[in-house]
Amino acid sequence: MRQRAVRDQQRLDSGAVTSPKDLENLQREIVSLAKRQGDLEDVVLEVMERRESAQERVAELTERDASVQAKIDDATGRRDAAFEQFDGEAATLTKEREVIAASVPADLLKLYDKLRHQQGGVGAARLYQRRCEGCRLELNITEVNDVKAASPDTVLRCENCHRILVRTSESGL
Helix, strand or coil: CHHHHHHHHHHHHHCCCCCHHHHHHHHHHHHHHHHHHHHHHHHHHHHHHHHHHHHHHHHHHHHHHHHHHHHHHHHHHHHHHHHHHHHHHHHHHHHHHHHHHHCCCHHHHHHHHHHHHHCCCCCEEEEECCEECCCCCECCHHHHHHHHHCCCCCCEECCCCCCEEEECCCCCC
């Protein structure tokens, strides 16, 4: 458009166009081209402003993305460290369980494992102040009397949840 405006202006300035009608048309075309060029420049400026705004937004979002990714990486590292710690504790507890399980009679260990499987991982519960800590229910007077009368070596079970009851000095007997 600029080239055309320059070419038309040169034709006008050169005096090659002699017809008044052609001169008038050429002048109108030059004015029209200048107006169109101004309009297009305004559009280009508006597009450049929007582009600049979009680039700022992209930079902001890129920065936020990097921040979130850093938080994710940190959380992942802490999670992995916790898993390693849990795995170490699980290995230690498994070894301890194997040592203790070796000293428990086989039939009692079999019963415990069966109950543990049935009861969601807890096969034995402490008897605390006449309450089974497995099901959290208090033993009735008959059950308490049966527990009192039983010898220390007798394996007792809760009537409600069927877990093995572990008697302690805090059993309330």
